[in-house]
Amino acid sequence: MKISHLARLLFHSSLILLPETQGHPVPWDNTRGLIQARDALGYIEVELLNQDTGGYFTLPFGSQGSLNTLIVDTGSSDTWVYDGNSDDCRHNGCAQNNFFDYSQSTTFSKRNITDPFTLAYLDGTSVSGYYAYDQVAFGSTTLKEVPFAIVTTAPQSYVSQFVGLGFPEYASLAIKGGHVFPSIPQLFKSQGLTKRTAFSYWLNGNSKAGHVIFGGYDKSRVLDNQLFTLKLVQDGKWSLAAGKPLTYSVDFDSITQNGNTVTAKDTKYVALLDTGSTFSYFDQTTYDNIKKTLGATYSAEEDCDVLPCSAGDKIEFQFNFGKHSITVKGSAFIFQGYMSTCRFGVGVIGSKETHISLGIPFFRSAYTIFDQEAIEVQIGQAINDKDTVKDIAVIPEYDGVDDIEGEDALEWCSADY
Template sequence: MRNTLLLSLACLAQSTGALTLHERAQPATVQYDIHRRQGLSHARHKRSAPETDIDNEETYYAITLNLGTPSQAVEVILDTGSSDLWVNAGNSSSDNPYGVFDSSSSSTFKVVNDEFAIMYVDGSGAMGDYVTDTVAFGNVTLTDFQFGLAEESSTQLTTYTEGVCGIGYASNEYADLRNDEGYANLPEALVNQGYIKSAAYSLWLDDIDAGEGTILFGGINTAKYSGSLHTLPIQAEQGEYSELAVNLSGVHVTQAGKSISVNNTAFPAVSVLDSGTSLTYLPTGTAMDIIDAVGGEYYASQGLAVLKCDAARKSDYEIVFAFAGFNLSIPLSDMLLEASFGYCALGIAPESETASGGIYLLGDTFLRSAYVVYDLANNEIHLAKTNTNPGPDHVLEIGTGATAVPQVTGTPNTQTATAATATATGKSGSGSGSSGKGSDSDSDDQKENWAPALRTDFASLLVGVSFVALLLAL
């Protein structure tokens, strides 16, 4: 999860706003594709309305942006868990395979200040300047767009670092967290420059095994989901919205439609929908019970569980995520990540107290089975089951205002059997997590220079020497 600051969340706010959808011959949307990068160690994201393609790497989502005049192509991780766009400067590493931005070659480049800095909990980070320049993708060209230009960046996991395109709340920007003047990040800039009507977007993969998906800014595509969209209020902390987090009522396992008991005492709990996190992190008791139920073997040294791929893919287990009024059932086969030697890693892991601080994360292994609409303007999330065999696109524009969301039904997926569902319940109460931010005892210098965030890079675990040795020992 690439959060510039992972704040403690409490179940405090109930949102009353909703999407207004319009069918137009030429909807004000932006669509863009996303793409998968096998074996790499980041999370990539989708956008649309404008709509853009995204790469689904099983470990992250990625998009390509064109920066400056003339344009320079840079690949970045798409992250709903953070809010800043940052890229590597041209002098940081000229042979970076993700691309770098040479500001001296751009006639539209301007420096805002030298106060950009971000650090992730895994030890990676970036420092440099806040700058403005032209940013283009798909049919969009944003002028004077502010982003971070990293003169220095580091990673604990790979030789080269990849920039990040955060599309969360602007209140989660590094500048805003420093109490500096905030700025319009990508969703807000698309509104301000007339490309979309509202700061809202939908994200989906075209297929579980596909290398591509799409993010649609300012609209929804009813062909890409089955059934109805279910509305969940985004949870606020002390009246402020900073994370794309919802209340998760519980999680459990079914086999052939029969429920298997799972520890749900930690629920209901606030959980962040984060495309920048590869795995789905749940309360320890819940995660361990799920691992046991599906026949996985957990390795604490790696922080994940493994299963034999063939047997797991042929099984009739389903993982059921329960929300208020809506259950999303995901076949076990769709919660697996390819490892090696015939073994797969389960896409669910126990929370990491040192990394997530008790915040539960619905990462890519969850999101690739869900159609998600992120309505930042009205502080709502809309969820549906993704349709992996869609028909022709049917795009509706998201308008403005706080009227009720129409019951727009997605296209039935006739090639996929209806998943069995069951209600997962837990003890009443609110979930909360500790901040990814430094505690009050942190020094002022640390607070001024760095905004900590959590990043989970799954691919590095799969190719690490210790993990290979672990698999050979099985």
């Protein structure tokens, strides 16, 4: 697995993420039927390739079905792939891994969007290209007229492609005052494939595959079918300017371990729920306490904090949202290093920063429904690493009545099979 130390720039006024580890996944065997479409039932299930660095889709782009593997990212709203014909793509290796050749697609269109696509990284590098439209297949279902960016200029070190599932107003062009493209969840609804602009995300612990279900969720993967509802909060200058939440950010109280508070005492946090972030990012106090609990130490040889790979096997943390909590295993914060040791999967945002990011370590234990219409998320303790009988509930049309924060999720109709 090739690892890049570039960090994505999240367009957030106060949350500045330090460089995170991004991985390039091994391509899927497309004959295994890992993508399932259930459009007749009002939902579409797409299975995730579960890797150390996060969850990935492998999706056919264009009429020729060019396979591309992309990180599924709730922390951004941009979807982009490499242009296989560009010089930068050939030089940095993406032409041997993931790319899109638009010249082979009869459904490709640039339309009249002349604004360039640009994303900057904290180390000074960036990716850039142009916007286009084409079809993207999800199993037997094809989503038409999908807007995405094609990257022609990229750094020498390979950066993974992304499929952004955030709010449309939070895309890189939109926050610059440019064109606002519909989000992928919106396209599923507008093309009659789902009833609501909502989807569920389940990584399945450390197993090989989880899923994203557009328009539904699998009740068999939620402990006791208990989901709690959190309203999204305005976070960042673009959200404040828009007068509504533009990110999946929620109020967050604390982390505890064996009754001891790990986060800074008497501090209220705002947490970004970011499936595109390999690590979770906290203030210095929280970082130090988790590091001490797991026994991580700094390694000059690897230039990062390392620890024994089995250090977190018997340790559990409670992530507290008001009266509700999610149990996260200590092992979720441990990633395979370059040598014989493992790497500590937590980053620092700032010494007293209250805007934090819950990345892949959190989602290995949580089942989450992201709802752009109700402007909320619903979270439950995930059932991982074992077989269950699927019990998929279709998320109904939004009736304009917000769920009450902290109450259990509504009982939605099921499609058992």
